Amino acid sequence: MTDDKRIYLFDSTLRDGAQTNGVDFTVSDKTAIAQGLDRLGVDYVEGGWPGANPTDNAFFAEPPELKHARFVAFGMTRRSGRSPDNDPGLAALVNAKSDAACLVGKTWDFHVDLALGVSNEENLEMIRDSIAHLQANKSEAMFDAEHFFDGFKSNRDYAMACLRAAQEGGASWLVLCDTNGGTLPHEVEEIVGEVCRQLPDSRIAIHAHNDTENAVANSLAAVRSGARQIQGTLNGLGERCGNANLVSLIASLALKTDYVTGVSDEQLKQLKSVSRLLDERLNRMSQKSAAYVGDNAFAHKGGLHVSAVEKDPRSYEHVNPDLVGNVRRIVVSDQAGRANILSRLNEFGIEIDPKDEKVNRLVEEIKEREFYGYAYDTAEASFELLARRLLGDIPEYFTLQRFRVMDDRRWNARGELVTESEATVNLSINGEATMTVAEGNGPVDALDKALRKSLLPVYPVLETMRLMDYKVRILTPQDGTEAVTRVMIESGGRSGRWITVGVSANIIDASFNALSDAITWKLFRTSQTPPQ
Known part of the structure; x- marks a missing residue:
């Protein structure tokens, strides 16, 4: 030098x-x-x-x-x-x-x-x-x-x-x-x-x-x-x-x-973690498209790209992500092919014969769901659950029987206009029926609290789980009030952070689907066993 x-x-x-x-x-x-x-x-x-x-x-x-x-x-x-x-x-x-x-x-x-x-x-x-x-x-x-x-x-x-x-x-x-x-x-x-x-x-x-x-x-x-x-x-x-x-x-x-x-070369591998340190201190989301250190910097979505990257990463990557402390991400989407699916399954530790017909079924299921409005390129927890359910690898932690959500807008005793939300949830946990009622700051919060109220006595590990972010997107605005809605929920806890997705013409139904996936993923990742 x-x-x-x-x-x-x-x-x-x-x-x-x-x-x-x-x-x-x-x-x-x-x-x-x-x-x-x-x-x-x-x-x-x-x-x-x-x-x-x-x-x-x-x-x-x-x-x-x-x-x-x-x-x-x-x-x-x-x-x-x-x-x-x-x-x-x-x-x-x-x-x-x-x-x-x-x-x-x-x-x-x-x-x-x-x-x-x-x-x-x-x-x-x-x-x-x-x-x-x-x-x-x-x-x-x-x-x-x-x-x-x-x-x-x-x-x-x-x-x-x-x-x-x-x-x-x-x-x-x-x-x-x-x-x-x-x-x-x-x-x-x-x-x-x-x-x-x-x-x-x-x-x-x-x-x-x-x-x-x-x-x-x-x-x-x-x-x-x-x-x-x-x-x-x-x-x-x-x-x-x-x-x-x-x-x-x-x-x-x-x-x-x-x-x-x-x-040094070793210090360069800390680049992403130092970048994230700033974002964590500012309590803000990291920029996914950031060069070198963003989550999307080495993300591959199209099946053709993934197939080439599996053969030699240099085909679609200008540097090795390991050099800057980043990782390669194979994104699952409606553009996915078998290579995407197999790569993602491998990341989750799921071993399957590449020629297994279930791989083709999973590809088609994802494409059909994303056509309807699901997005698995970011909601990786929901994708993992979808794949494991198809493979018969997810226990039945709980089953929804019914839920009801009510909003009550009224004047309280102090003359203030308030809106209160109340959710009632009926679940079956290993054949035992439960019913819980909870109030919340909005219908989704009430639904989340009612679910936890039912599940916490059986699965106390959920005490550490928190809802970190909630995003709603209208997928068919031309349909007005009947539009299809996609809900993305980011949850956090000792298992890190994970994102789940729900889609429905009913925003509460879409929210429940995303909440249910978030809870199920948490229970699976913490190796919980359903009660016998």
Whole structure:
């Protein structure tokens, strides 16, 4: 490895990513994410802006222990009319328990005049002496050249003068920011190349925003032209349209180029888990279509594709999913062939002769059901149950005799208009009839509670099961109130998460089918035995 091929990774999830609408990190969130990035092999973890808010103050007061990454505090150049020693913002950076500091300053003359209201020359002085002050008090000080690409296109001489001022102050990295995210890859490649030619002794970094969906491409273009540090965020988190997705960049650099990062082959296998760590901390669904780490990144649906992948995955996969900690998924759908079905059965540990007629019957059953509206490409728990039932592999845990759901909309004693739902469920459990009644927040919740009320005394393992998500889709809107409805239910518990599906012209009936599958799958996966 030569220094010319070494690319340094700078993560800004905890600072720039926190600018995302709806994102609020706690101190424990920041600690967990920082440590995950450290395990991954990222070189710099930017923790936030000391002095900006109580969360960042608490985080920097007790920073996480990092074994590899350098911990970075973010701030801005001194205010006009203050010396570096007498600026509260710089004081917060100096006092922060961080290895390094990254200081943002204006490089677009339009912003110098509009936002700062100072002369161009004074802005240069603010950059120069602020960086020098941080360099004297930290092991490393970087200059974040805000709006650099817009500034360069407007007044290249002044934009370059700002970089030189930071260089004179001792900046370890000059970070070129596409703050508005409007620069295209060919422009980035040209401008970064020019900067590297004019400042051959400086280390150049790129900080790209994704407002034209080009942040990853712009970052790679900058590397081609000489940038040796990439700044980004996990899963492309960030204000407006987000930042460069560091997950995609790490994988692309490792698997598509001869550049080298601090992420080893073994650490690269943690890429998906670190990406999921962020989503779990934000309590949001992971993006299924995310490059490299999404559930659909290596999912194959068409029978022709699956047949080829079974022979050689390279036929429809650009990299091995194992390299980034992902797995191949063979999706079952109305486009499925025998290869799909056999592959999925193998994943579930179901051994069957490929020539068994039951395979053909299962293929036809799936196609018929999906024509009616079922979707097994995501509802894998329902697919497994369907397959095992056809093979006679699922016990009869309970049998529905009947259910009734009622909604009562009325004025209560306090004069409030309320709607209450009540469900009555009659089940047979090993020949013994049960009837339970439960109220809930809506008909589906009432139905779920009534089912559990009947089943919990017999199957206490259901106590740990929770309904995580509930989605309804109208499949035949042209039929109005008689339309066919598909219900997808995501359940969770100690068995992980699983999705089931129900379809009917009656939304309550569709919901019951999905609920019933969810409970049955839980009981089967936890090796429950029906009472004798």
